[in-house]
Each structure stands twice: as structure tokens, then as C-alpha cells.
Amino acid sequence: MDEAKSLSHSRWACKYHVVFIPKCRRRTLYGQLRRHLGEVFHELARQRESQIEAGHLMPDHVHMLISILPKYAVSQVVGYIKGKSAIHVARVYGERKRNFVGQHFWARGYFVSTVGRDEGVIRAYIRHQEAEDRRLEQLNLWS
Secondary structure, eight states: OTTOEEOSSOEEOOEEEEEEOBGGGOOOOOHHHHHHHHHHHHHHHHHTTOEEEEEEEOSSOEEEEEEOOTTSOHHHHHHHHHHHHHHHHHHHHTTTOSSSOTTOOBOSOOEEEEOGGGHHHHHHHHHTHHHHHHHHHHHHHTO
């Protein structure tokens, strides 16, 4: 609780591990889009008074460690980030590729878990997720 923040009548440290995927788990988060989406996510989180503390965009899913004020529901913030980023992707990249159909870029659901005292473990998991996925794919090639 050393990083607890304050509001007028409360102290809080609400951090969440959030994972969500593109529609049909398409492997579309590559190259220019991948670099650009990180900036978009950070700006959208700031608009909801939240902060993305760690994150990693995989080719077929997104991991983020996000700090959200207690006055906002996690579903509000994640829904806002997914909705506005889908609109942004459709406007900026929609004319270049047919994969980005309208404003339906992300799948409907998401995974969320509270971080608590395991923040270091979650940060390491997010940081090393890509290498771990590659290792598991290599193992699956042999079976």
C-alpha cells in the first residue's frame, strides 16, 4: 500500500489486470497499429482519470495493468477504452484494410483480476507474456 493515492475523503490503491481480444481473436495487432494503440490506450485511460501502469499488446490480445479511481466501475473504464479505441481504429486504419469492420474491432467480453499485493508478479507476467506464448507454440509443434 505504499503507492496509495488520495481523494478528499479516502485513500485508495485499486489496480486491475485486464485482458481483452480482437473479434474472432484475429491476429491484427501488428506493426504500425501496435505502436499506435499504446498511445491511444494511455490517452483514453487519462480521460477517465485512470492510469495504465504496464501493458503489452500481443498479436491476438491485450494485457494491461490499470489503476482506476474507486468512483469508476472497472466495466465503465474498460468499456470506454475498448469502444473509443475501436472507433479510432476504424477511422484511422479502416480504409487501408478490410479486416477492421466498422466499429466492431474488439470482442464483447474481457478478463479482469484485482492485483492486490501480487503487483510484481503481474508486471513480470505481462512483460514476459510474448516469450511465454512463443515457447508454448514451440511445444505444441512437437505434439
